[in-house]
Amino acid sequence: MSEDSLRLVTIERTATGHFTATNARGGTIGFGTADGTEFTPVELLLAAIGGCTAADVDVATGRHVEPDAFTVTVSGHKATDEGGNRMTDLAVSFSVTFPDGPSGDRARAILPRAVAVSHDRLCTVSRTIEAGTPVAVSVEDA
Known part of the structure; x- marks a missing residue:
């Protein structure tokens, strides 16, 4: 595998059942466990x-x-x-x-x-x- 083929996201817990994913370019998306409107x-x-x-x-x-x-x-x-x-x-x-x-x-x-x-x-x-x-x-x- 080459360095160019690597894709990576990091998931951080922000609260109980709520998380933020961050990609290598700094983009973020929040998500959760269905107790709100988040995906x-x-x-x-x-x-x-x-x-x-x-x-x-x-x-x-x-x-x-x-x-x-x-x-x-x-x-x-x-x-x-x-x-x-x-x-x-x-x-x-x-x-x-x-x-x-x-x-x-x-x-x-x-x-x-x-x-x-x-x-x-x-x-x-x-x-x-x-x-x-x-x-x-x-x-x-x-």
């Missing part, structure tokens, strides 16, 4: 899936025309079984409209392929989930 970790996972593929599709279609509307909905069901908690039936749905005219026609024509290529090859988040990448967990001395 939960599962909702952040769904947002990451949708956001990753939305960015890929936006780049591909945006070369032709600015969309009139661009909404991605990501859903799934939380399940508990003998293996523990997990998400099942993950689904990503695109609702994108483009203006009339040749540029809009080109964007509409490539939209299905852009979505497929993102899912099959480009989106690091959903590709990682589908591959079932193991997660190593450790406890360090404080």
